Amino acid sequence: MKNDMRITYPLWQMAGIFIIMGFVLLVGYAATVNTFSDGGFGFEFSISGNSGILLNVMLVIVVLYLILFFYNIKKHNERMPKHKISMTTYKPQEYLEDDELFQDVTKQATKKVYTYFAWALPIMAGVYLMLPIGKVWMTVGVLLLAAGQYWIYYRTIKKFISSV
Amino acid sequence: MLKNRLKELRARYSFTQIELAKQVGVTRQTIGFIEKGEFSPSVTLSLKLAKALNCDINEIFWLEGEEEHEE
Numbered sequence: 678m679k680n681d682m683r684i685t686y687p688l689w690q691m692a693g694i695f696i697i698m699g700f701v702l703l704v705g706y707a708a709t710v711n712t713f714s715d716g717g718f719g720f721e722f723s724i725s726g727n728s729g730i731l732l733n734v735m736l737v738i739v740v741l742y743l744i745l746f747f748y749n750i751k752k753h754n755e756r757m758p759k760h761k762i763s764m765t766t767y768k769p770q771e772y773l774e775d776d777e778l779f780q781d782v783t784k785q786a787t788k789k790v791y792t793y794f795a796w797a798l799p800i801m802a803g804v805y806l807m808l809p810i811g812k813v814w815m816t817v818g819v820l821l822l823a824a825g826q827y828w829i830y831y832r833t834i835k836k837f838i839s840s841v
Numbered sequence: 842m843l844k845n846r847l848k849e850l851r852a853r854y855s856f857t858q859i860e861l862a863k864q865v866g867v868t869r870q871t872i873g874f875i876e877k878g879e880f881s882p883s884v885t886l887s888l889k890l891a892k893a894l895n896c897d898i899n900e901i902f903w904l905e906g907e908e909e910h911e912e
Contacts (some may be wrong), residue, residue, distance in 0.1 A: 747875075
């Protein structure tokens with residue numbers, strides 16, 4: 678189980694979300710949307726010295742992330758041909774359905790995620806309605822919510838794995 | 842709660858958890874969790890275990906509180 682990437686997959690997803698979050702913040706602060714009186718709008722993207730460096734750093738992080746991510750998938754698929762991680766399926770890769778115990782654990786973790794969304798989404802909608810939050814931070818909120826689901830899923834599975 | 846004596850019966854045949862798991866088509870973890878009483882197997886798996894251990898299903902599993910009745 679130690680080398681099973683299906684277990685750490687939610688962490689990879691979270692890392693991906695945080696990278697996207699970095700871009701959202703960077704673009705959010707570097708971009709300006711101008712609306713014109715004739716109804717059109719323009720999108721202006723200005724990068725100063727510091728944000729230019731940040732953008733380059735982030736691009737390097739993206740490349741490194743993708744290399745590591747696909748390398749680990751390749752290694753996992755070689756090690757576990759029966760439980761390959763495939764990018765061509767709708768089913769989340771982190772589902773463990775090797776047998777009925779694993780199906781049960783997956784069910785428990787999924788149940789926790791569902792409960793989390795059942796509460797988090799209406800609370801978030803309420804906060805967005807009540808407070809004057811900008812688009813950038815709204816998007817960051819959505820991304821944090823998505824990262825939260827992976828964290829809950831990962832913790833549940835990890836708890837089970839460490840007790841095995 | 843479902844109680845069991847899977848570990849005891851497994852020892853009768855000197856099966857390791859992995860060997861028994863292979864026989865019934867599950868993972869070693871599943872056998873371990875059943876033995877610890879932390880996972881209740883389905884009827885199908887219970888029947889497979891009974892067959893692999895060559896015994897009656899009631900010899901492996903019983904409900905808590907019915908121990909005295911069984912013994």
